[in-house]
Amino acid sequence: MRAPPGKAGLRRSLPEGRNGRGPGKARRILCVLWVMAMGSGFGTLEATAAELASEYQVKAAYLVNLPKYVNWPAGAFAETNSPVVLTVVGESKVADEIPMIIEGRIVNGRRIILKRVASGDAPREGHILFVPAAEQKRSPGLLSKLRDTGILTVGESDDFLERGGIINLVRRDQHITLEVNVTAADKAQITLSSKLLGVSKVEKGNPK
Amino acid sequence: MTSFHNLSLRRKLTVIIMLTSTLVLLLACAGFATFDLLGFRREMVQMVSSLAEVVGNNTTAAIDFNKPLDAMQTLTALRGEPKIVAAHVHTLDGGTFATYLREGAQPPPEVPHSLQSRHEFTATHLYVFRPIAQGGERVGTIELIADLKDLQVRFWRYAGITVLVLGVSLLAAFALSSWLQKLVSDPILHLAQVARSVAIEKDYSVRAVEQSDDELGQLVKGFNTMLFQIQTRDAALLAAQTSLEERVVERTGELVKTHAQLLVVSREAGMATVATSILHNVGNVLNSVNVSADRILEKVRQLKPASLVKVAALLREHAKDLPEYLSHDPRGRELPGYLSALADQLADPQKDILPEVAALRKNVEHIREIVRMQQGYTNASDVWETLSITDLMEDAIGINADDLAPRKVELIREFSAVPAFPMEKHKVLQILINLLSNAKHALDASRASDRKLIVRIGPHGENRVRISVIDNGMGIPAENLTRIFQHGFTTRAGGHGFGLHSGAVAAQEMGGSLIARSEGPGMGAEFTLELPISRQGRSVCTAESGAEVMRRVAENGADRNARGAIALVNPILAPSSPI
Structure with a gap:
C-alpha cells in the first residue's frame, strides 16, 4: 500500500520498516509510541538511549494495555471493580516505567496496581505476572510453578513460550511484537480477545 | 404592475392561475426534495457512522500494540463501500496512525479533526469522526470521508424531475385554466360588453343574461335591475318633460292673458290715481273756496236791502209829488240823509266782499287748472312757465292762510333771492300747498x-333751488320716513295717502326731488323740495306721455302695496296653482 502523496515528503533516511512500509510512516509511529508510553521529555535523548528507553516504555505500555483484551476465569476478582494486579518479579527497567503509565487509568472499570516481588518469588496471586529476561534466566522453573493459577504470564525471553509462558514480548525488526501461546492460555483458563490474537503471532506450542 | 392592471380579465385570470400553480409546484417540489435530501444525508451520516464504529472497533488492538499495518488492513475492508473515499485512524495525540484511500480517488481536502464524535458536510464530502475505545478507554479516533456524488446525483435527479413535473403541470394548468376561467370571466365579460353598449348607445332596454346563481349572477341581476330602474325613470322623465312643456305653454298663455288683464287693471288703477289726485288737490283748494264763500255770505247778509226797498217803495208812492215829499214831508225830508247812510252802509261790505271774491276767483281758477292739468296727462301737454318761486309760495301760504291764522302758528319766512325759473306752476303749487297743509x-x-x-327758499348749488317747509310739530317715526311717500300711506284719519306720493312723483317729473327728514316723534319734520333752475336733462321727463306717467304711477302703487291690493281688484292675478 502506498502512503498518501502528501505524506511522502516526510520520507527520511531512517531505518526501513518491515513489509516494505514507508520509513516516514515508521518514524511517525515511533514518535506516537514514545508519546503514548512516556509523555514528553524523551525526545532530546540520544538516539541509542532513546531507543533503549523506548523499548522499556513500549513493553510497559503493552503490559498496561493487556487487561483490555484479556478475560480472567471467574473468581479471579473479588469485586467487579477490584483492581487488576500487575506483578513484576525481580528488578526490571520496565517495572520502573509502569507507575507513570498506570496512574489514573481505569480499564474495564478497574484500576491497575503494580506489585513488585523479589527475584525468585513466585506469587500465586495477582492477574498479570511479568517475568523480565534476567529473572527468566535466573529461575527457569518459575513458570512451571504458576501453571493453572489463572495468572497471565508475560515474558521477554526467546524461550518464554516454550517454557509455558502465555505472552512473550519480543523485538522483531526494531518493533516489539506479541507472541501468544494459546494452549497455555487455555490451560490457565484465560481468554484472549480475538483482537489481541489478530495483532499477535499465535503459537500453539505444547506447554512443558 | 400597471401593464398587469391593464391586461384583459382572461389574461389576468390565466396569469394568476399560472403564477399560483408555478409557485405551489415549486414550493412542493422544493419541499419534497429538501425533505428527501435531508433524509438522505441523515441516512448517509448514520451509515458512515456505523461503518466508522465497526471499523474503528477493529483497530483498537492495532493501536494499543502498535500495529499500523493491521489497522490499515482493517481499513482496507472499506473497499466494499464505494462511497467511502478515504479513512484515517488518529491517535489520541492527534497523529495519524493509519490511512486508507480508495483506489484511483483523489485525496479529499483535510478538515480539522476532532476527538469528539461529530460529522461535517462540505460541498463535496461528508466527514465523520468517531472515537475508538477499548475496555472503556479511549484509544483514538477514526475519520471516514464519504463523497457526496450520490447526494449530488440525487439532487440533480430531483431538479430534473421538478422541471419535468413543472412543465407538464403547467401545461395541464394552462389547458385547464383556459377552460375553467371562462366560468368566471365569461359572465363578467358579457356584463362589461352590455355595460359598454349601454354607455355608448344609451339604450337602457338591453339586459345582461344571467348564467349562474352565484355572486356573478347576483351582479348581473343587480345590473339588470339598475337598467330597469333607469329605463323607468327615463320614461317618467320624458313624460314629465312633455307634460312640463304643455304646462309651460298653458301657463305662458295664462300669463299673457294675465298680463293683458294687468295692463287693463293698471290703466284703471292709473285712472283711479288721477281721479284721487284731482279730488285731493281740488279738495285742498275747495277748503279755501268754502271759507271765502262763507265770508261773502256773511257780508252779504250784513247788507240791508230791506231798507233800500222801503225807500224805493216810499219814492214810488210819492213819485207824483216827489219834490213835495222830499221837501215838506217830515219823512221825505229825512230820506236823502237816510239814503246816504244806507249807501255808506252798502259800500262797507263791498270793500270786504271784493277781495274774497278775488280769492274765490283765484281758487276756482286753480281748481280749473288742476282739472286742466289732469286732462293734460291725457294729451301730454305740460305748461312750463318761468315764475318766481317766492310768489308761488306766497300764493300757497295765502290759500292756507285762513287755516293757519286761528291756530296761533308763527309763520317765519326765510326767503333768499332766487331767480325766476321755468316750472309747471300748478304742480309746484300743489306740492307747496300740500307741504303747508301737512x-x-x-x-x-x-x-x-x-x-x-x-x-325757507334758497339756492342750492348753481342749478338748483331748495324750498323747505319746516315745522316743530309731531314729527315722523324713523320707520315711517320711507313709507310716507308710498301711495296710500297716511297717518291721518281723514288722509288719502296721496299728497306726498303725488308730490314726489311730480317733483321727479320736473327733474327735482322731494325729501323728508325728521329726528323722530315730537321732534318736528322738514320737507325739502328741490327743483332745477334750467330745464336741461328734464326733457325726457316732460316728453313722457300722460299714459306713461299713469302707468308708472300705477306700477309704483302695485310695487309698494303688494299684490293683495291688486288681487282684490282682479282675482285672476292670484295664482291658482304653482307651475
Whole structure:
C-alpha cells in the first residue's frame, strides 16, 4: 500500500520498516509510541538511549494495555471493580516505567496496581505476572510453578513460550511484537480477545 | 404592475392561475426534495457512522500494540463501500496512525479533526469522526470521508424531475385554466360588453343574461335591475318633460292673458290715481273756496236791502209829488240823509266782499287748472312757465292762510333771492300747498306752545333751488320716513295717502326731488323740495306721455302695496296653482 502523496515528503533516511512500509510512516509511529508510553521529555535523548528507553516504555505500555483484551476465569476478582494486579518479579527497567503509565487509568472499570516481588518469588496471586529476561534466566522453573493459577504470564525471553509462558514480548525488526501461546492460555483458563490474537503471532506450542 | 392592471380579465385570470400553480409546484417540489435530501444525508451520516464504529472497533488492538499495518488492513475492508473515499485512524495525540484511500480517488481536502464524535458536510464530502475505545478507554479516533456524488446525483435527479413535473403541470394548468376561467370571466365579460353598449348607445332596454346563481349572477341581476330602474325613470322623465312643456305653454298663455288683464287693471288703477289726485288737490283748494264763500255770505247778509226797498217803495208812492215829499214831508225830508247812510252802509261790505271774491276767483281758477292739468296727462301737454318761486309760495301760504291764522302758528319766512325759473306752476303749487297743509296738521297734533312753521327758499348749488317747509310739530317715526311717500300711506284719519306720493312723483317729473327728514316723534319734520333752475336733462321727463306717467304711477302703487291690493281688484292675478 502506498502512503498518501502528501505524506511522502516526510520520507527520511531512517531505518526501513518491515513489509516494505514507508520509513516516514515508521518514524511517525515511533514518535506516537514514545508519546503514548512516556509523555514528553524523551525526545532530546540520544538516539541509542532513546531507543533503549523506548523499548522499556513500549513493553510497559503493552503490559498496561493487556487487561483490555484479556478475560480472567471467574473468581479471579473479588469485586467487579477490584483492581487488576500487575506483578513484576525481580528488578526490571520496565517495572520502573509502569507507575507513570498506570496512574489514573481505569480499564474495564478497574484500576491497575503494580506489585513488585523479589527475584525468585513466585506469587500465586495477582492477574498479570511479568517475568523480565534476567529473572527468566535466573529461575527457569518459575513458570512451571504458576501453571493453572489463572495468572497471565508475560515474558521477554526467546524461550518464554516454550517454557509455558502465555505472552512473550519480543523485538522483531526494531518493533516489539506479541507472541501468544494459546494452549497455555487455555490451560490457565484465560481468554484472549480475538483482537489481541489478530495483532499477535499465535503459537500453539505444547506447554512443558 | 400597471401593464398587469391593464391586461384583459382572461389574461389576468390565466396569469394568476399560472403564477399560483408555478409557485405551489415549486414550493412542493422544493419541499419534497429538501425533505428527501435531508433524509438522505441523515441516512448517509448514520451509515458512515456505523461503518466508522465497526471499523474503528477493529483497530483498537492495532493501536494499543502498535500495529499500523493491521489497522490499515482493517481499513482496507472499506473497499466494499464505494462511497467511502478515504479513512484515517488518529491517535489520541492527534497523529495519524493509519490511512486508507480508495483506489484511483483523489485525496479529499483535510478538515480539522476532532476527538469528539461529530460529522461535517462540505460541498463535496461528508466527514465523520468517531472515537475508538477499548475496555472503556479511549484509544483514538477514526475519520471516514464519504463523497457526496450520490447526494449530488440525487439532487440533480430531483431538479430534473421538478422541471419535468413543472412543465407538464403547467401545461395541464394552462389547458385547464383556459377552460375553467371562462366560468368566471365569461359572465363578467358579457356584463362589461352590455355595460359598454349601454354607455355608448344609451339604450337602457338591453339586459345582461344571467348564467349562474352565484355572486356573478347576483351582479348581473343587480345590473339588470339598475337598467330597469333607469329605463323607468327615463320614461317618467320624458313624460314629465312633455307634460312640463304643455304646462309651460298653458301657463305662458295664462300669463299673457294675465298680463293683458294687468295692463287693463293698471290703466284703471292709473285712472283711479288721477281721479284721487284731482279730488285731493281740488279738495285742498275747495277748503279755501268754502271759507271765502262763507265770508261773502256773511257780508252779504250784513247788507240791508230791506231798507233800500222801503225807500224805493216810499219814492214810488210819492213819485207824483216827489219834490213835495222830499221837501215838506217830515219823512221825505229825512230820506236823502237816510239814503246816504244806507249807501255808506252798502259800500262797507263791498270793500270786504271784493277781495274774497278775488280769492274765490283765484281758487276756482286753480281748481280749473288742476282739472286742466289732469286732462293734460291725457294729451301730454305740460305748461312750463318761468315764475318766481317766492310768489308761488306766497300764493300757497295765502290759500292756507285762513287755516293757519286761528291756530296761533308763527309763520317765519326765510326767503333768499332766487331767480325766476321755468316750472309747471300748478304742480309746484300743489306740492307747496300740500307741504303747508301737512305741516299745519302736524302742528295741530303737537302740544308745543310755540308752534312754528318756517318756510325757507334758497339756492342750492348753481342749478338748483331748495324750498323747505319746516315745522316743530309731531314729527315722523324713523320707520315711517320711507313709507310716507308710498301711495296710500297716511297717518291721518281723514288722509288719502296721496299728497306726498303725488308730490314726489311730480317733483321727479320736473327733474327735482322731494325729501323728508325728521329726528323722530315730537321732534318736528322738514320737507325739502328741490327743483332745477334750467330745464336741461328734464326733457325726457316732460316728453313722457300722460299714459306713461299713469302707468308708472300705477306700477309704483302695485310695487309698494303688494299684490293683495291688486288681487282684490282682479282675482285672476292670484295664482291658482304653482307651475
